[in-house]
Amino acid sequence: MEIEGVKMLATALAIGLGAIGPAIGIGMIGSKAVEALGRNPEAESSITTNMILAIAFAEAVAIYALVVALIIKFT
Numbered sequence: 001m002e003i004e005g006v007k008m009l010a011t012a013l014a015i016g017l018g019a020i021g022p023a024i025g026i027g028m029i030g031s032k033a034v035e036a037l038g039r040n041p042e043a044e045s046s047i048t049t050n051m052i053l054a055i056a057f058a059e060a061v062a063i064y065a066l067v068v069a070l071i072i073k074f075t
Helices: 002-039 041-074
Strands: none
16 A cells, blocks of 8 residues: 555656646746737737747646656556
């Protein structure tokens, strides 16, 4: 039963720590996008497109962490 506890702890750490980076990154992306829109509202479409693309890449890292956590949990 001790192995199950260690696996649960490893799963929690994998997804918990793996989500911190993307969360901070997405927050910074949003912050800088709003700042850029405030400075140059005419470039809204370009800024929005680049922001969504960067958020998708950051979110992919969180999905990788989720996959690793699921692999740890079910093996």
